[in-house]
Amino acid sequence: MPTNTHILLSVLYISIFFNSLKALSSEPNTLALSCGNKDGGTDDDSRKWESDSKYLVSSDKSVEVVAQTQDPSLTSSIPYMNARIFTSETTYKFTVNESSRYFLRLHFYPSSYPNFNTTNSYFSVVADKVTLLNNFSASIAAQALTQAYIMKEFSLAPLNTDSLSVRFKPSDKYNGTFAFVNGIELIPSPNLFDSASMVGFDDQPLDVTSANVQTMWRLNVGGQYIPSTNDSSGLARSWYDDSPYIFGAASGVTSEAANNVTIQYRNFSASIAPVDVYRTSRQMGLDGNVTRNFNLTWIFQVDANFTYLVRLHFCEYELNKINERVFDIFINNQTAMKNADVIAWSSKKDVPFYKDYAIYVPDGPGDEMLWLALWPDNSMRPHYLDAILNGLEIFKLSDANSNLAGPNPTISDMMQKQLVENTNKTFSTDEAKKIYTTALIGGAAGGAVAFAFVAAMFIGYKRKQMLSGGDTHTSSWLPIYSSSQASVSKSTISGKSPGSTHISSDAASNCRFFSLAEIKQATKNFDESYVIGVGGFGKVYKGVIDGNTKVAIKRSNPSSEQGVNEFETEIEMLSKLRHRHLVSLIGFCEENNEMVLVYDYMGHGTLREHLYKNNKITLSWKQRLEICIGAARGLHYLHTGAKYTIIHRDVKTTNILLDESWVAKVSDFGLSKTGPNMNQGHVSTVVKGSFGYLDPEYFRRQQLTEKSDVYSFGVVLFEVVCARPALNPSLPKEQVSLADWALRCQRKGTLEDLIDPHLKGKINPECLKKFAECAEKCLADHGTDRPSMGDVLWNLESALQLEENPDGSAKPTSSGSGSVDYDQPREIDQKNILAMHRNTLSLGSEHDIKDLDDETDDIFSQIVNPKGR
Ligand SMILES: *[C@@H]1O[C@H](CO)[C@@H](O)[C@H](O)[C@H]1NC(C)=O
Ligand SMILES: *[C@@H]1O[C@H](CO)[C@@H](O)[C@H](O)[C@H]1NC(C)=O
Ligand SMILES: *[C@@H]1O[C@H](CO)[C@@H](O)[C@H](O)[C@H]1NC(C)=O
Ligand SMILES: *[C@@H]1O[C@H](CO)[C@@H](O)[C@H](O)[C@H]1NC(C)=O
Ligand SMILES: *[C@@H]1O[C@H](CO)[C@@H](O)[C@H](O)[C@H]1NC(C)=O
Numbered sequence: 125m126p127t128n129t130h131i132l133l134s135v136l137y138i139s140i141f142f143n144s145l146k147a148l149s150s151e152p153n154t155l156a157l158s159c160g161n162k163d164g165g166t167d168d169d170s171r172k173w174e175s176d177s178k179y180l181v182s183s184d185k186s187v188e189v190v191a192q193t194q195d196p197s198l199t200s201s202i203p204y205m206n207a208r209i210f211t212s213e214t215t216y217k218f219t220v221n222e223s224s225r226y227f228l229r230l231h232f233y234p235s236s237y238p239n240f241n242t243t244n245s246y247f248s249v250v251a252d253k254v255t256l257l258n259n260f261s262a263s264i265a266a267q268a269l270t271q272a273y274i275m276k277e278f279s280l281a282p283l284n285t286d287s288l289s290v291r292f293k294p295s296d297k298y299n300g301t302f303a304f305v306n307g308i309e310l311i312p313s314p315n316l317f318d319s320a321s322m323v324g325f326d327d328q329p330l331d332v333t334s335a336n337v338q339t340m341w342r343l344n345v346g347g348q349y350i351p352s353t354n355d356s357s358g359l360a361r362s363w364y365d366d367s368p369y370i371f372g373a374a375s376g377v378t379s380e381a382a383n384n385v386t387i388q389y390r391n392f393s394a395s396i397a398p399v400d401v402y403r404t405s406r407q408m409g410l411d412g413n414v415t416r417n418f419n420l421t422w423i424f425q426v427d428a429n430f431t432y433l434v435r436l437h438f439c440e441y442e443l444n445k446i447n448e449r450v451f452d453i454f455i456n457n458q459t460a461m462k463n464a465d466v467i468a469w470s471s472k473k474d475v476p477f478y479k480d481y482a483i484y485v486p487d488g489p490g491d492e493m494l495w496l497a498l499w500p501d502n503s504m505r506p507h508y509l510d511a512i513l514n515g516l517e518i519f520k521l522s523d524a525n526s527n528l529a530g531p532n533p534t535i536s537d538m539m540q541k542q543l544v545e546n547t548n549k550t551f552s553t554d555e556a557k558k559i560y561t562t563a564l565i566g567g568a569a570g571g572a573v574a575f576a577f578v579a580a581m582f583i584g585y586k587r588k589q590m591l592s593g594g595d596t597h598t599s600s601w602l603p604i605y606s607s608s609q610a611s612v613s614k615s616t617i618s619g620k621s622p623g624s625t626h627i628s629s630d631a632a633s634n635c636r637f638f639s640l641a642e643i644k645q646a647t648k649n650f651d652e653s654y655v656i657g658v659g660g661f662g663k664v665y666k667g668v669i670d671g672n673t674k675v676a677i678k679r680s681n682p683s684s685e686q687g688v689n690e691f692e693t694e695i696e697m698l699s700k701l702r703h704r705h706l707v708s709l710i711g712f713c714e715e716n717n718e719m720v721l722v723y724d725y726m727g728h729g730t731l732r733e734h735l736y737k738n739n740k741i742t743l744s745w746k747q748r749l750e751i752c753i754g755a756a757r758g759l760h761y762l763h764t765g766a767k768y769t770i771i772h773r774d775v776k777t778t779n780i781l782l783d784e785s786w787v788a789k790v791s792d793f794g795l796s797k798t799g800p801n802m803n804q805g806h807v808s809t810v811v812k813g814s815f816g817y818l819d820p821e822y823f824r825r826q827q828l829t830e831k832s833d834v835y836s837f838g839v840v841l842f843e844v845v846c847a848r849p850a851l852n853p854s855l856p857k858e859q860v861s862l863a864d865w866a867l868r869c870q871r872k873g874t875l876e877d878l879i880d881p882h883l884k885g886k887i888n889p890e891c892l893k894k895f896a897e898c899a900e901k902c903l904a905d906h907g908t909d910r911p912s913m914g915d916v917l918w919n920l921e922s923a924l925q926l927e928e929n930p931d932g933s934a935k936p937t938s939s940g941s942g943s944v945d946y947d948q949p950r951e952i953d954q955k956n957i958l959a960m961h962r963n964t965l966s967l968g969s970e971h972d973i974k975d976l977d978d979e980t981d982d983i984f985s986q987i988v989n990p991k992g993r
């Protein structure tokens with residue numbers, strides 16, 4: 125039954141794609157040759173294959189044959205059923221564009237042909253000067269992969285000549301051996317390679333522009349098989365499911381972009397990978413207590429003595445801010461990247477990005493494996509402890525002798541045993557799965573023993589690394605604006621210290637250095653009509669940089685002596701802090717006595733102006749709650765998230781800004797202090813801050829703790845619900861200070877009278893009660909009696925829940941069509957996750973099985989017994 129459905133589906137499938145296929149075959153210069161087939165033909169995907177004979181330099185040393193049996197798993201009889209057999213060395217010649225890269229695909233069907241038994245076939249293939257295969261046995265490779273046919277894909281660098289020769293040569297180590305091939309594809313491709321960073325050599329770039337490579341794996345991570353007909357730019361690549369390569373039981377969760385998400389290529393063209401790759405991803409899961417305890421790991425069996433290019437494809441289609449999902453990337457247990465943040469790279473939601481890493485795999489005892497692991501990095505206190513990957517490609521780079529060939533795969537004992545048993549009884553599905561998995565992991569079938577020695581290039585990097593010495597372990601901060609692949613122009617990125625300032629090189633390297641000319645251009649020479657605010661520090665202008673990025677530009681008042689310190693404090697602080705609820709500093713300019721800070725543009729301005737200033741749109745109660753929660757998150761991060769506790773010292777409604785989507789961001793760190801040490805508990809300092817928000821205890825004792833921020837935030841909470849300024853001198857004396865007046869009303873139970881008329885009757889009483897109690901506690905006289913910012917956050921979140929679900933029944937949030945709603949409390953269905961993990965349980969190799977079971981149980985027990993929530 126299932127088989128019938130399959131066939132039906134395939135037929136449907138094929139007819140659906142008929143059109144795109146036609147487009148494919150009409151690509152100029154694209155060659156598809158059905159070898160040993162005089163007439164050529166059309167395959168089941170409607171792709172045209174022509175005869176190979178006119179490309180042969182001499183055809184007298186080859187024989188055209190037809191296979192005696194067609195394996196049921198063959199997708200199409202073209203090009204597999206016909207073969208050209210070479211009994212001695214024979215060459216194909218193709219006319220090519222001398223400056224274009226080419227995909228060369230070789231198809232082999234190691235069946236039996238009249239008078240030729242392919243188990244006896246060992247041969248080499250050389251393209252121009254590059255050895256692609258050596259002592260290659262298609263028969264052994266197919267057996268190891270449990271596949272009927274083998275396809276090998278290579279990407280050849282531009283040749284600088286207009287003719288490409290591909291030479292087939294039977295091995296001279298065996299008697300009566302021969303070479304054969306069933307299909308050849310030659311497809312011009314854009315230049316897909318640029319440079320990769322060498323893992324373990326701190327960002328030493330390896331130039332791969334002119335590398336000849338073999339594709340080892342191409343996976344649509346977290347998604348399904350993408351047939352060659354659905355690839356982008358007519359490159360006819362197939363993308364496979366990644367689940368067989370996942371190590372252990374911890375396979376995370378898969379996710380798919382919502383239907384209304386449009387993937388936008390900005391950093392490169394769609395030829396890198398089709399949209400379907402970026403629309404699906406694998407992530408670690410929802411529970412931080414589980415995700416932090418395992419690595420999401422893929423393993424691949426590779427040939428030793430080669431450098432591999434590991435290309436990771438990313439696209440963040442759920443989150444849109446930096447520092448929400450931050451993770452480390454390990455390759456072969458070495459750190460390839462710390463604090464990877466997809467949004468920071470791509471600069472935008474729905475925009476694909478890829479990263480290339482190169483790693484050399486030396487020879488060692490046993491099979492060589494390539495491990496890729498992702499692990500959530502908590503050092504930046506990201507919003508979620510999670511990681512994401514959308515696609516993965518692994519390429520083998522040719523070595524110093526222009527060789528790409530590796531040894532034939534060995535068929536493991538376990539597999540041999542299973543294969544023998546197979547001849548006697550049918551597989552149980554479990555066994556089949558084991559074999560399938562082992563075969564896939566060992567998928568690097570190919571050529572002969574490589575005699576090549578360690579690539580000279582690799583030693584070169586080692587030496588370079590030693591010479592550069594020193595600062596290799598400086599903190600690797602979020603590479604937002606220093607990433608060489610960010611979309612900003614390279615020339616303006618500051619790696620150097622900008623001269624006269626006292627800004628640490630660390631801070632300077634984390635943000636961008638603008639020239640005064642750039643700033644003037646962005647603000648039309650500080651045009652007054654661009655002013656969006658004026659503060660003690662100076663004026664704030666709106667501006668546009670890099671063509672269309674809106675920014676806020678804060679220009680210091682040159683006469684203010686105070687300005688210099690605050691300017692520097694702000695750069696030092698903000699350059700180290702990245703959080704969804706903190707305003708991001710993009711960069712700064714210090715030139716000709718001008719001190720200018722450049723920030724993210726906050727489309728909706730300050731919180732204050734939406735409460736009572738002007739007559740702007742009135743915020744709903746829920747919006748106000750959400751804004752308070754956001755601001756509380758930002759402050760909580762300042763207090764606990766960074767290396768040191770940071771006290772803001774000037775929390776007020778004009779320092780809480782709102783972006784285009786009404787996300788609250790805490791701003792203005794000019795007065796911030798890094799404080800208190802464990803033993804001291806407070807920072808002695810000159811009293812600063814804004815009246816109306818000032819912590820009385822701080823005022824009395826001149827000692828600053830993070831509870832001073834909590835006090836100010838309490839004032840903000842009352843301001844939000846009452847919609848009146850913290851200080852209003854025009855009111856009767858007892859009402860001038862909002863903090864005093866609101867506290868008095870709250871204690872008398874008359875707060876109702878104070879609340880914003882726009883909100884009257886629109887707040888759930890339970891929610892208001894919770895909210896007011898929280899604000900009241902923040903205003904406690906003694907800091908020690910005030911809640912921590914974390915408690916405030918918790919209380920506000922429960923207030924929001926009371927508003928949303930008045931009856932107290934927290935409804936589980938459904939994750940819809942696979943996309944996770946991150947702004948709701950995450951509910952997980954333990955049973956489902958468990959089932960999912962068991963389902964995709966895959967095995968590495970025979971001796972991994974035991975260890976794996978232990979690890980599996982560990983992870984399961986964490987999932988089953990998460991310690992509270
Ligand atoms: C050859 O390839 C280069 C780079 O891909 C391209 O710019 C050029 O137009 C091609 N020339 C021909 C004759 O197709
Ligand atoms: C091909 O050769 C192998 C080993 O030489 C042998 O076991 C096998 O039976 C042969 N197959 C055919 C179809 O002759
Ligand atoms: C090939 O055959 C010749 C004679 O038939 C024999 O002398 C030689 O040893 C064989 N070589 C190999 C590698 O089997
Ligand atoms: C291939 O592309 C077609 C048309 O774009 C789409 O309908 C189909 O679902 C795709 N198939 C796969 C397996 O992605
Ligand atoms: C896409 O759809 C989701 C719900 O399916 C919705 O929440 C979201 O706002 C939509 N996004 C856009 C850009 O329309």
Ligand SMILES: *[C@@H]1O[C@H](CO)[C@@H](O)[C@H](O)[C@H]1NC(C)=O
Nearest residue numbers: 455456457458492493494495
């Ligand atoms: C990486 O670590 C794992 C587990 O510790 C180990 O089994 C594996 O052999 C290591 N891989 C490499 C390439 O060192």
Ligand SMILES: *[C@@H]1O[C@H](CO)[C@@H](O)[C@H](O)[C@H]1NC(C)=O
Nearest residue numbers: 416417418419454457497499
């Ligand atoms: C993840 O892998 C890295 C590199 O192999 C290792 O250092 C780290 O301890 C692993 N983390 C966990 C939670 O296993």
Ligand SMILES: *[C@@H]1O[C@H](CO)[C@@H](O)[C@H](O)[C@H]1NC(C)=O
Nearest residue numbers: 259261264297531532572573
């Ligand atoms: C060729 O491959 C076979 C099968 O893997 C292997 O046994 C043999 O040693 C190889 N020969 C050479 C010369 O590398």
Ligand SMILES: *[C@@H]1O[C@H](CO)[C@@H](O)[C@H](O)[C@H]1NC(C)=O
Nearest residue numbers: 541543544545546547548549
């Ligand atoms: C398979 O069957 C054959 C004969 O039926 C028997 O001799 C052989 O031992 C069996 N092999 C296994 C692995 O059971």
Ligand SMILES: *[C@@H]1O[C@H](CO)[C@@H](O)[C@H](O)[C@H]1NC(C)=O
Nearest residue numbers: 428429487573574575576577
């Ligand atoms: C890798 O290189 C070493 C040193 O040249 C050599 O001894 C070893 O056989 C090579 N391994 C493979 C799999 O080619």
Ligand SMILES: *[C@@H]1O[C@H](CO)[C@@H](O)[C@H](O)[C@H]1NC(C)=O
Nearest residue numbers: 411412413414990991992993
């Ligand atoms: C994670 O573990 C910590 C400490 O065991 C616990 O306080 C917290 O509630 C847990 N969080 C979740 C979401 O389970």
